[in-house]
Each structure stands twice: as structure tokens, then as C-alpha cells.
Amino acid sequence: MKLRKKLIPFLVLTACLVLFCSMPVFAAELTEADVEAAVASQGKEAVTGNVFVWFLCAIAFLKVSQKIDSFLASLGINVGNTGGNMMAELLIAGRSLTGSMRSHGGGGYHKASSPGSAAVAGSFLSGGLAGAVGRQVQREAVNSATGYTEHSSIGNMLYQSSLNKGGDFANQVISNIAQGNYGQVGSIKGADAQKAFTSYMGINPGGGSSYDNVEIGGGRITGTETGSSGNRDFALYHADQYAAPTQGSYSTVQSVDGSTWYKQYAQDTVEKTPYTSGSGKVAYNESIVQKLPPAPQRKERM
Structure with missing residues (x-):
């Protein structure tokens, strides 16, 4: 009985490693050309459903690996602030990604529909599934930072947590806005602008100014x-x-x-x-x- 209890953590770790190793392979092999071919043969809705299933797997893996503090800390993200209602987060993230899939379905020219779309470039699924998810999260963060959206999103939660620590994720979002097209991306102003400025410019908040x-x-x-x-x-x-x-x-x-x-x-x-x-x-x-x-x-x- 004691031996079984000792084996349980090892088995869980092994399962996580298998999931971790298998998902990047899928993300690396899946290209925009593959998606366009699949859309042509199966239809947009079917492909969207398949991508959504894989995206749920990606989010589930991230939830399992929340205990790996060093991974999120490298992005300046407070792991303790990324928890919450998993089902709500999945619905928000899934709706965002499937919406992005529909808007990019043809793979041709697409006018930016939001500040995030204008600030964070990249065609749908370029760089694989991981690239698509990463860009979508950054777009959500840009939309929130510029006041375009006010509802909760994974991108907004990550941005706020990273901003509190002056982390790399928040600074990348601020950079996208700071150097973006004002007419399309907008700007950061209001309560969070001061914090964004000191973070982006590397100013010590306790420096006297x-x-x-x-x-x-x-x-x-x-x-x-x-x-x-x-x-x-x-x-x-x-x-x-x-x-x-x-x-x-x-x-x-x-x-x-x-x-x-x-x-x-x-x-x-x-x-x-x-x-x-x-x-x-x-x-x-x-x-x-x-x-x-x-x-x-x-x-x-x-």
C-alpha cells in the first residue's frame, strides 16, 4: 500500500510529461496551409471544433502545471493570481480562439477588427497552435489595456499580474501599444498608465518621482x-x-x-x-x- 502511494506522484508526473511532449509536436506540425486544406475538405466549423479541442487540452495542461512557479515567474506572472474558475476561463479562451479562427478562415487579407488585432501581427496558426494561442492572449491583453474591452479574459489576467511585477509579458504588451498605430491600436491611459510607464521605461517606483x-x-x-x-x-x-x-x-x-x-x-x-x-x-x-x-x-x- 505504501509503495502504491509513493508511485502515484511518479505516475502523475509521467502523464504530465507525456502531455507536455505530445502537444508541442502537434503545434509544430500544424501549419496555416494544413488548416486551409482542412477547411477546404471538411468545412470551417469542423476544423474550428478540432482546433478548439486541442486548445482545451493546452489550457488543461497549463492548469495542471500551475505549480511550476519558475515557468510563469519568468514572464513576470504571479501564479497565485492565475487560478480561478477553470470552466469560465475555458469558455472565455475558447470563444476568443474560435472567433479568431472564423475571422481568419480564408487566410487572405483581413482588416484589424480590434486594437489587439492591429498591434499583434501574424496570420492565424503561423508558428503552430502555440503561436496562435500566444498571439490571441496578447491581443486580449492589448484590448484590455487600451480600454477596448472591459470584460475578464485570460489575457487581461496575465497582463495585470505581470504588470504588478514589471514582468516581460506586460512590457511586451505595452511595447505593442506604445509603438502601434494610434488610429488603430489606441493608447494606454487612466489608472494603469502610470504603472505601465514606469514598468516599460524600467523606472524604480520608489525613485523619488x-x-x-x-x-x-x-x-x-x-x-x-x-x-x-x-x-x-x-x-x-x-x-x-x-x-x-x-x-x-x-x-x-x-x-x-x-x-x-x-x-x-x-x-x-x-x-x-x-x-x-x-x-x-x-x-x-x-x-x-x-x-x-x-x-x-x-x-x-x-
Whole structure:
């Protein structure tokens, strides 16, 4: 009896290893061409069902392996926050993936239907099933971070957990938004924007400065920095999307993804306010205020 009890953990571990080894083989062998051929011969709904079954297996495996803290910790994800109602998570994830399957069924040109679709590129199932699941989770996280969706999703839970730790998953999502097309992807603003900014720029939250009114998106980051010298508005411009500023001083900084940004603070500027003098002539009151210099030129418009 004691021997049987000792064998149970070994058997469970063996079963997990078999599942772990078999699923990547399927994901690696399944290509977009295979899916398109299957759709042509079996119909879209049948193929969607098959992919959904495999996706449920993938989620089930992730649930079993939640105890492997080092795996999720490498992504900056708090394992304790990824638990919950498994059936609810499966329904949310399954609906997202099957919806993505239907929208990409033909494999041709597909206009981005959400900020996540615009920010996270890749045709359906390129890179296998693992790639499809990974992109779908990132798209859900982008949709949540930009306020496009407010409902709970696996992507949102992973993003929030990773953001609290300044993890790689959250920083990748922030990078996708920060460098995305503003008209299609939108921006991060509101309560989570300050946390996203300090995480993405690698700033120590206890470094003595605080940040408000932060907005991240479209190759530009703006906000207000409060330090020992008071409040200062600032703006950062992604060097791949903007030319170097020609007005005012600037510094060059790097975000955690290795991208280069031009940073400018609000600078003293003479502001003239017109008024009518006693003689009926227009005169001006002059005052010194702090304003950000005009934004540099975008490279695609040069």
C-alpha cells in the first residue's frame, strides 16, 4: 500500500510529461496551409471544433502545471493570481480562439477588427497552435489595456499580474501599444498608465518621482513628472517613428525592450496675451510659462 502511494506522484508526473511532449509536436506540425486544406475538405466549423479541442487540452495542461512557479515567474506572472474558475476561463479562451479562427478562415487579407488585432501581427496558426494561442492572449491583453474591452479574459489576467511585477509579458504588451498605430491600436491611459510607464521605461517606483496624466501610444508617451523641483510636463518620441527634435533640448533614453526614445521636458516660453490700451492700440502682456516644444516630425511624413 505504501509503495502504491509513493508511485502515484511518479505516475502523475509521467502523464504530465507525456502531455507536455505530445502537444508541442502537434503545434509544430500544424501549419496555416494544413488548416486551409482542412477547411477546404471538411468545412470551417469542423476544423474550428478540432482546433478548439486541442486548445482545451493546452489550457488543461497549463492548469495542471500551475505549480511550476519558475515557468510563469519568468514572464513576470504571479501564479497565485492565475487560478480561478477553470470552466469560465475555458469558455472565455475558447470563444476568443474560435472567433479568431472564423475571422481568419480564408487566410487572405483581413482588416484589424480590434486594437489587439492591429498591434499583434501574424496570420492565424503561423508558428503552430502555440503561436496562435500566444498571439490571441496578447491581443486580449492589448484590448484590455487600451480600454477596448472591459470584460475578464485570460489575457487581461496575465497582463495585470505581470504588470504588478514589471514582468516581460506586460512590457511586451505595452511595447505593442506604445509603438502601434494610434488610429488603430489606441493608447494606454487612466489608472494603469502610470504603472505601465514606469514598468516599460524600467523606472524604480520608489525613485523619488511620481507620474500623472500619462498616455502611451502611437510612438509617443506624454505625462507630468513630479519631483523635488516641482511638476514638469514631458514627452517621449520613438526614434524609429520620429525624427530627432529640432526645437528645445532633449535627451535619449531606452525602454526595457531596447527601443530608443527622445525625451523632452516643458521649457520656459514667453507667452503674449493681447489687450487694448487706452489709446485703442493693441498691446501685449508678456509672461514666462512652461510648455513642451512642438512635436518633432514623423518619419513617414518627411
